[in-house]
Amino acid sequence: MKLRTKLLTTFFIIVILPVALLYVCFLALGNFQIRALKSDYDITGVGDLYAGTSVQVFNSLTMSIQQEMYSVAVNEPDQFEDAEYQEDLNERLSAKYSYLVVRKGDDIIYNGNSTQDIGELKAELPGYRDEGEESENHSGSVFSSDSNRLIKQQDLTFSDGSRGSAFIVTSVGELIPQIRRLFGDVTLAIMILLIVVAALLAMWVYRAILRPLGELKKATKEIKEGNLDYELKVREKDEFGQLCLDFEEMRQRLKDNAEEKLQYDRESKELISNISHDLKTPITAIKGYVEGIMDGVASSPEKLDKYIRTIYNKANDMDKLIDELTFYSKIDTNKIPYTFAKININEYFEDCVEELGLELEAKNIDLGFFDYTEEPVTIIADAEQLKRVINNIISNSVKYLDKKRGIINIRLKDDGDFVQIEIEDNGKGIAAKDLPNIFDRFYRTDSSRNSSQGGSGIGLSIVRKIVEDHGGRIWATSKEYTGTVMHIVLRKYQEAIHE
Numbered sequence: 001m002k003l004r005t006k007l008l009t010t011f012f013i014i015v016i017l018p019v020a021l022l023y024v025c026f027l028a029l030g031n032f033q034i035r036a037l038k039s040d041y042d043i044t045g046v047g048d049l050y051a052g053t054s055v056q057v058f059n060s061l062t063m064s065i066q067q068e069m070y071s072v073a074v075n076e077p078d079q080f081e082d083a084e085y086q087e088d089l090n091e092r093l094s095a096k097y098s099y100l101v102v103r104k105g106d107d108i109i110y111n112g113n114s115t116q117d118i119g120e121l122k123a124e125l126p127g128y129r130d131e132g133e134e135s136e137n138h139s140g141s142v143f144s145s146d147s148n149r150l151i152k153q154q155d156l157t158f159s160d161g162s163r164g165s166a167f168i169v170t171s172v173g174e175l176i177p178q179i180r181r182l183f184g185d186v187t188l189a190i191m192i193l194l195i196v197v198a199a200l201l202a203m204w205v206y207r208a209i210l211r212p213l214g215e216l217k218k219a220t221k222e223i224k225e226g227n228l229d230y231e232l233k234v235r236e237k238d239e240f241g242q243l244c245l246d247f248e249e250m251r252q253r254l255k256d257n258a259e260e261k262l263q264y265d266r267e268s269k270e271l272i273s274n275i276s277h278d279l280k281t282p283i284t285a286i287k288g289y290v291e292g293i294m295d296g297v298a299s300s301p302e303k304l305d306k307y308i309r310t311i312y313n314k315a316n317d318m319d320k321l322i323d324e325l326t327f328y329s330k331i332d333t334n335k336i337p338y339t340f341a342k343i344n345i346n347e348y349f350e351d352c353v354e355e356l357g358l359e360l361e362a363k364n365i366d367l368g369f370f371d372y373t374e375e376p377v378t379i380i381a382d383a384e385q386l387k388r389v390i391n392n393i394i395s396n397s398v399k400y401l402d403k404k405r406g407i408i409n410i411r412l413k414d415d416g417d418f419v420q421i422e423i424e425d426n427g428k429g430i431a432a433k434d435l436p437n438i439f440d441r442f443y444r445t446d447s448s449r450n451s452s453q454g455g456s457g458i459g460l461s462i463v464r465k466i467v468e469d470h471g472g473r474i475w476a477t478s479k480e481y482t483g484t485v486m487h488i489v490l491r492k493y494q495e496a497i498h499e
Contacts, residue, residue: 065089102167152170154167223251228254343379349412350371367410368409380470394408400428406426418492419492425483429481441458
């Protein structure tokens, strides 16, 4: 069955079924109410309800409480002076369209209707009944035609000898006369309302369902055909609008995932290509030198020692590359092992320069260290990972030094709550267009694509990740054919001040 047919069927069900049910319910409810009124208030004949005999109905309505008041007046008259009992009794009477008034002597000591004027109330209440006047229990009822109220009186004598009265005051003309018009008016109003609402509801549902379904169908077809750029316009703010929003979010995620996968595939291919080249170069060299030793080319001890040292250096290069790749995999899974501790950065860099100085000197590179801090600076850092940062930056500088005499300078500068580290070289520099991208993984500038340079292309991305995990930041400034400066800013450690 088509949705349009279902909507038409729903329309007729919405109109016919509720009307029929309402008719049956009103018939049943009317008969039930009539029987209930007859039973509860001892009214004979339906005509009594429509003749306006409200006094009889409300007199019966409060009969049980009136009997209770008589019992209390005889046995515990002082209860009518108790505020808690007064409130409880008045609350029960209010459910029966009545309220309580207690009189002691000539004073009203309790009035359950705060809107009633005390003076008018005193004038309207009947006086005390004499012995044997109306009945032996000193009670009676008065109907005031002026105020249309039924007043039921129960006289009593308090323990201190004072005379008093408890009154049940009931507003008679508010409810029962409306029964005459109840069934006809309400039934007609509800039937008209149901028809109008059902028609509007059917029109609204038609527009609210079919239009978004058509757009969803078209969007689904586009995605099925691989068009992840098709944007679904959301107009409604109902459940279908939310469904369209969820669908659009799903499409965007699918698109992002597809783009990430393509990027990841490109990076993986580039990484494999880089690794293949970087591993092949030292392996070829090692293989050549080993074959030279096996063939007896290294005939002298000096030549043999040179071959072995070269093999050792190439093996070290491979070990560093494998270590870099292992660390890269930890970056991808956010599982870098950090051991943070307080470090005196002045002493730390002095040790680093001393350790790296001899190695760089052998490569005809001068390593300088300049400490411009006025006092020792302490930071919170992982010494091993911070050393990886320095080694990666210096290795990168060494790789692209193009001067006969290379120069690398490390400077420490005080920057308020921070310490700034600068590592400067006199290499070939970086073009301005490449500078913003050098910390992206696998990014290589035009000047670094020479196969003789090697490198996996992830060294500086590792550097940035470590620095940012230390709460710092890193950037570079460079001038082509002059050199590059790497700037690292880290926060100083400050002892907490306890007052």
